[in-house]
Amino acid sequence: MGTAALLTSLFAPFFGAVVLLFVPNRQALLVRLIAAGAAGLSLLASLYVFLAYDPAQAGFQFISRFPWSEELGIAFQVGVDGIGAPLVFASAILLFAGIFISWHITDRTKEFYIFLLILAAATIGVFMSLDLFFLYFFYEMSVLPMYLLLGVWGSHTKGYLEMTDPEGLKKRDSVAFIFNFAANSKEYAAMKLTLFLSAGAVFALMGILLIYHFSPVQTFDILVLREQAKFDGPLATIIWLLVFFGFASIAPIWPLHSWSPVGHAAAPAATSMLHAGVLMKLGHFSIIRVAYEILPETTRELMPIAAILCIFSIIYGGFVAYFAKDTKYVIGYSSSSHMGYVFLGMAALDYISLTGAVIYMFAHALATGMLFAMAGWVYDQTHTRDIPSLGGLVERMPFVAGCFIIACMASIGMPGTVNFIAEIMIIVGSWEKYPLQVIVAILGIVLTMAYLFRMMRGLFYGSLTAEGVHAHDAVGVVNRLPLLLMIGCSIFFGIFPVHFYNIVRSTVEPLLNRIHHVAPLISQQNLFP
Amino acid sequence: MTFDLVLSGSDLLLLAPEIFLTVWLCVVLAIDFSIKNLDHENIAYLSVGGVIATLLNLLWFDYLGVTGTLFHDMFVLDRLAIFFKIFVLLSTVLVILSSIDYVKSFRFFRGEYYFLVMMSALGMMFMASAHDLLSVFVTLEFSTFGFYVLVAYLRDDVKSNEAGLKFFILGVFAAGLLAYGVSLVYGETGTLVFSEMAHTPGSYGLAIGFLMIFAALGFKIGAVPFHSWIPDTYHGAPTPVTAFLSIAPKGAAMAILIRMFYVALAAFKPTWVLLFVVASILSMTYGNIVAIAQKNIKRLLAYSGIAQIGNVLIGLAAGTKRGSDAILFYLLTYLFANLGAFAVVIGVGNLIKSDEIEDYNGLNRRSPFLAAAMLIFLLSLAGVPPLAGFIGKLYIFVAAIDQELYTLLAVGLINIIISMYYYLVVVKKMYINEPVDPSPIRVSIPIKTVIYVGLAGTLILGIYPRPFIEWVVAATLMFSNVTDMVAAALPHGSGG
Secondary structure, three states: HHHHHHHHHHHHHHHHHHHHHHHOOOOOOHHHHHHHHHHHHHHHHHHHHHHHOOOOOOOOOOEEEEEOOOOOEEEEEEEOOOOOOHHHHHHHHHHHHHHOOOOOOOHHHHHHHHHHHHHHHHHHHHHEEEEEEHHHHHHHHHHHHHHHHHHHHHOOOOOHHHHHHHHHHHHOOOHHHHOOOOOOHHHHHHHHHHHHHHHHHHHHHHHHHHHHHHHHOOOOHHHHHHHHOOOOOOHHHHHHHHHHHHHHHOOOOHHOHHHHHHHHHOHHHHHHHHHHHHOHHHHHHHHHHHHHHHHHHHHHHHHHHHHHHHHHHHHHHHHHHHHHOOOOHHHHHHHHHHHHHHHHHHHOOOOHHHHHHHHHHHHHHHHHHHHHHHHHHHHHHOOOOOOOOOOOOOOOOOHHHHHHHHHHHHHHOEEEHHHHHHHHHHHHHHHHOHHHHHHHHHHHHHHHHHHHHHHHHHOOOOOOOOHHOOOOOOHHHHHHOOOOOOOOHHHHHHOOOHHHHHOOOOOOOOHHHHHOOOOOOOOOOOOOO | OOOOOOOHHHHHHOHHHHHHHHHHHHHHHHHHHHHHOOOOOHEEEHHHHHHHHHHHHHHHHHHHHEEEEEOOOOOOEEEHHHHHHHHHHHHHHHHHHHHHHOOOOOOOOOOHHHHHHHHHHHHHHHHHOOOOOHHHHHHHHHHHHHHHHOOOOOOOOOOHHHHHHHHHHHHHHHHHHHHHHHHHHHHHHHHOOOOOOOOOOOHHHHHHHHHHHHHHHHHHEEEEOOOOHHHHHHHOHHHHHHHHHHHHHHHHHHHHHHHHHHHHHHHHHHHHHHHHHHHHHHHHHHHHHHHHOOHHHHHHHHHHHHHHHHHHHHHHHHHHHHHHHHHHHHHHHHHHHHHHHHHHHHHHHHHHOOOOOHHHHHHHOOOHHHHHHHHHEEEEEEEHOOHHHHHHHHHHHHHHHOOOHHHHHHHHHHHHHHHHHHHHHHHHHHHOOOOOOOOOOOOHHHHHHHHHHHHHHHHHHOOOOOOHHHHHHHHHHHOOOHHHHHHHHOOOOOOO
């Protein structure tokens, strides 16, 4: 049953995308309903997986394996551990919410939903792959739909007008265009994102191929590799660096982050949600899955790199977010700043902090999903994302304003939301090893408050500006359901985190034991007995 | 050496596909000449029927495991030959189908077009079986002569004439090199049969001879530095001929290359690996970087083809059984994606009479089907999962890392990113830009068929490649001891 549910959560969106191919584009409602149905099925299945995961048993569960090519040592093998299960669940939540958020898209609706479903399904596929080949397969597969989602249905950032003169058009088609960092058209954002992420993926692939080549059995099977493959010396360092920086480019860690805010800003709301919510977690997840599982020794030696870089991520992202004037830039930089917390939690290699990091990925997916959903709503209603030209929207859209405040609170880490639990665990867990980073992280929280409150005030309070006069509130099930779903999950797991904590903890413990060479702990130090 | 021609019934059986196709193409030509006012479409379907019958015949041979040699080892029919014959014939079928609309624009010689296509295909079938330097020369020229005519088929078009002339002059030059190389090798070894050369000691004459032969074959597959004819010829030739030229001769020439280097020169592997490493790096990098600047879709596909051949050469540089498996698989993925992309180009070109990438603006609004098909073909060429091209590239890379060719691997991986850029530029034009003329584009049934076959191949090879991997592994079974041969022969071999 669990195995079937896991496969359903992966294949339902794919199947939905295939069915959509045969639906005429005119029947937009049917298209939306099919997409929603596929996403709903996936959501239910992933909820079942999340609840049915047995923390007492731990390890990988609901494994199914189909040989794919003996010649190359590839098998389609899926299964989740306590890290994969919540992330699959988060992806399904965001996909389901995203389908409703983009209900009003009328331009090429069918294609939009096909690409959205493929994007989400590929993301879900990464979170459950137990074969390096399929991990890469789904990873790369999730990048390409982003190109079209951004390019076709995205929006230009401010200053795009400078790019539309005849000369500018030519410039956008040239090679120099990639390296023109002043550009801010959606085509630019899409191209930059795709090339950046594919480049990262290619480095990771190099690492994966090296693992494949130097392991005693030539296989891509993670379960076999983690038992049998032993790497040391410079080879291990090279592989680790390739894998870490390859995957960290999507995470995104500090010097490799520049694609991310541009991409967030250009993307349509549902894509930003999935992108910031789960796509960025592919990076952390894949580092845990490949580097932590297969190269535990090297991870212990080299993870301080992440601890250093995460300082820059947190501070840099936070400050840029504070000064940004575009709502989506604020949320985008805030996301890349918050990803620094996950890296901190991972780098400390502590039981509590790594558990916190995993919970934080889930929590951040919901919080940032909400923020992007509502920034998208405000943009749809007012046709601007420029914070100074907005204000007083609380009069026009009280429901959205209310949800926005809750989302900001969640993002800051208010007690009562799941973000709080995650943040406190990261901070407590990494204090011993990285006190400086923890201080930075706490400053980062203050910074988060500052920019989110500033944005909240700019959008919703003050006097109503001309842009907001004709804005409408989110009414009806279609518009409210996604917001309520995400808020509900965030608060529910903030108040009842025990099962969540237990399943993450059950996986983190053996993982870190391998890294630290510790015999399994007999007495589990449960925060929540 | 005496040539006594003794052909028994069972020997003729080995030649059955070729004999059948020869008879068939004569019949097609006779019908075309004798029946006045016959629509050329009927000739096309007649030709397709014959080629498919030959194809089925070969599949039957493959199933039965028919093998054998003829004419003192000049002609060999093994599973490798059968694979490449199927490869050539499959591309011939698809090319003929996608030609039907295009041929309507010819003012004369419509029927002969199909005859020439089939004749080239016949030549390439023989190329796949060539096991002797003499037969290499004869079959190579046999297949190329058909192409000389086909490339210059648009008699009143300057570009087509230019393309034909360039192709002819450089092609004849390559043939001269080949003949000279063959004579040098014969002088050094005293034999022309590949398997008899396997244990000759290395010498400069042998090295120069094989370098010349490699140059001639490199001309056929369009590897840098023998690529200079490709862009102009591809650009000027009738588009279906370009499609044919971009696939079938490359496959047939790869068959010869694999045979020559794996059988005749196995002993000198450490030397020729370097040759392929260099050719591969140059082809990939040059093809991809120059493709970025292209404004014409046929030229873009020409340069992308140079880069793809660079990828294929990685497999030869690996020089192992797995390397040859990977080459075969990669060529299959390339067949579907490239012919599919050309079918879209032909479909669009028939209607808007242009191959400029600029005119693909907003193709998604004009024909969602064509745009989606082109998207899938280009992404497959770029190597994006879950499409065939990704599996092909991965297979090649695995073969390379088995031989620890890290530089080649790194260059290949970086080239994926470069190639992604120009494929995505086309995707951008199709999907993001708005069309100047939003009138819908309708595609005829034969071209649709080709596109569907391409899509099916691209998706099946990407999602469920297992039977195909098993097929290519079986096709190169005779090379499973190729590394042992190197080890056994190494003490003799130096230079070469």
